[in-house]
Amino acid sequence: MARERLLVYYAFTQPSSQPGTFGPVSLVAGPNPAEMQLAEITLRRIRPHDRVELASTVGWRGFFGNPVVEFRIRRGGINGPVVFSNRDTGATDGTTFDFTTTFDHAEKGLSSSIQTYVLTVRLIQSLSPAGNVPVQIIGPVHFEGSVIDDNPR
Amino acid sequence: MSRERLLVYYDFDQPDSFSGSITPIPLTLPAAGALPTEIPLATVNLNLVRPHDRVRLAATVGWRVVAVSGPFSNEAELEFRIRRGGTTGVLVSSARDSGFPIEDFREITTKFLYTEGGISHSVQYTLSVVLVNAPGAGPGTTPAQIIGPIHFEGSVIDDNST
Numbered sequence: 001m002a003r004e005r006l007l008v009y010y011a012f013t014q015p016s017s018q019p020g021t022f023g024p025v026s027l028v029a030g031p032n033p034a035e036m037q038l039a040e041i042t043l044r045r046i047r048p049h050d051r052v053e054l055a056s057t058v059g060w061r062g063f064f065g066n067p068v069v070e071f072r073i074r075r076g077g078i079n080g081p082v083v084f085s086n087r088d089t090g091a092t093d094g095t096t097f098d099f100t101t102t103f104d105h106a107e108k109g110l111s112s113s114i115q116t117y118v119l120t121v122r123l124i125q126s127l128s129p130a131g132n133v134p135v136q137i138i139g140p141v142h143f144e145g146s147v148i149d150d151n152p153r
Numbered sequence: 154m155s156r157e158r159l160l161v162y163y164d165f166d167q168p169d170s171f172s173g174s175i176t177p178i179p180l181t182l183p184a185a186g187a188l189p190t191e192i193p194l195a196t197v198n199l200n201l202v203r204p205h206d207r208v209r210l211a212a213t214v215g216w217r218v219v220a221v222s223g224p225f226s227n228e229a230e231l232e233f234r235i236r237r238g239g240t241t242g243v244l245v246s247s248a249r250d251s252g253f254p255i256e257d258f259r260e261i262t263t264k265f266l267y268t269e270g271g272i273s274h275s276v277q278y279t280l281s282v283v284l285v286n287a288p289g290a291g292p293g294t295t296p297a298q299i300i301g302p303i304h305f306e307g308s309v310i311d312d313n314s315t
Contacts, residue, residue, distance in 0.1 A: 003201070003311065005158030051163060053306065055211075066255035070172060086215045086302050087172040087260040089252065102264045103213040104304050106165040124260075148163045152201060 008050070009147035011041045016139030019059045019098055024136035027069065027121065029128035037078050039119045039143035046113045049150040054084070056119055057102040057142040060135055062090030067134040068125040073105055074118050083107060083117075087124060090135070098138070119143045161206065162309035166195040166280075169301035172215045172260065177298035180231065180284040184292045191283040193240045195305035202272045205312040210235055210246070212280050213264040213304040220254035221296050227289035228253035229296040235267055236279045245269060245278075249285065260300070280305040 015038075016022030025036050043052060054073055066089060073084040084105035090097060119141075126134040169175045183189050199208060218229045230251040236242040246267035252259040280303075287296035 003161045005160060005311075006163055007158060007160040051165060053163075053165070066259075068255070068260050083170060084302065085171045086213070086262040088262045089255060089259045091253070091255075101262055103262055103302070104211050104264065104306060105170065105213075105302070106167055106304065106306060107170075125255075148160065151162050151164070 004152045006149040007146060008149050009043055009045045011043055012144035013039045013041050014142045015039060016141045018140055019138050022137060022139030022141050024138045026133045027123040027135040029123060029126050029132045029134055030130040033123035035120045035122040037118050037120050038137060038141050040116060041143055041145050042114060042116045043145045043147050044114050046110050046115060046147050048109055048111060051106055051108045051148040052110060053104065053106045053146045053148060054117060055104045055144050057100065057140060059098060059100050059138055059140045061096060061098050061138045062092040063096050063134055064092055064094060065127040065134050066091050067123060069135055070122055070124045071101060072120045074120060076116060078118055117145060157314045159311040160308060161311055162199050162201050164197040164199055165306035166197050167304045168195055169303045171301055173300050175301045177300050179295040180297040181295045182284065182287055182290050182292050189284045191281050193279050193281045194299065194303050195280045196277060197305055197307040198277050199307045199309050200275045202274060202276060202309050204271050204273055207268050207270055207310040208272050209268045209308045209310060210278055211266050211306050213262065213302060214299060215262050215302045216297060216299045217261065218252045218254045218259040218297050219295055220257045221290050221294040224256045225254055227287055227296050229284065230286040231297055232283050232285045233263060233265065234281045236281065237276060239277060240279050278307055
């Protein structure tokens with residue numbers, strides 16, 4: 001008997017495949033650092049029992065201090081609810097270094113068959129004076145989503 | 154002719170979706186001579202597996218180093234482990250990551266992948282973590298914590314079409 005196959009939709013966006021080919025998008029130090037959108041995907045054919053799996057890889061550069069960045073996934077758009085977040089820290093040792101942060105997120109029970117997800121980043125902590133730029137997003141930027149049918153019994 | 158599709162089973166466990174939202178899970182340095190405690194974080198159960206399938210596991214964990222001997226002190230190293238067959242099952246994969254605190258903390262995300270074959274029927278995998286090194290931290294102190302997110306998933310992928 002044939003085995004049921006589960007992947008029903010996949011979408012990805014890859015605005016940059018290598019460091020140095022994105023933006024750069026600057027994260028500016030200050031009391032309320034801005035949340036910057038990096039990428040967006042739309043998944044379709046979603047049913048409530050499906051699993052939605054999102055994966056991301058972002059390359060970024062720290063210029064000084066030891067900045068902490070937070071990546072977020074919002075559902076629906078830049079003002080939609082935050083469904084996932086994770087943090088990473090760069091050790092710059094007083095000079096410029098590059099870092100890569102990669103992560104997965106999954107959810108289920110979605111009521112709409114079409115969902116848009118946006119990947120964003122914001123500065124969480126840095127010892128830089130307001131107005132300085134301790135971090136830039138330089139690439140790569142990869143954001144993907146898979147819609148996975150529920151498992152066979 | 155239609156192309157064969159390969160994903161036949163998928164399961165995920167995501168006890169926490171955010172950085173800093175859960176009560177931190179402490180990784181405490183034991184008394185001298187004692188082994189650190191391996192702490193289970195998540196579990197996936199995969200069914201309908203055949204021996205020629207590829208089982209692909211992916212884990213993402215947010216954690217932080219905690220300066221217990223003063224700011225910028227005690228670098229800490231963690232080992233993330235995947236066991237097959239329960240919390241005391243065979244160790245099939247591990248990955249390490251390290252950091253030193255910036256002032257009092259250092260927040261880090263670690264993600265790693267593992268794939269294996271030759272599995273039949275049903276299988277359970279457990280993601281766990283253990284402190285492996287924290288020079289400069291004393292016994293009974295907590296030089297690292299799991300702060301979230303915690304994501305663990307498994308995919309069963311049919312063998313490729315020939």
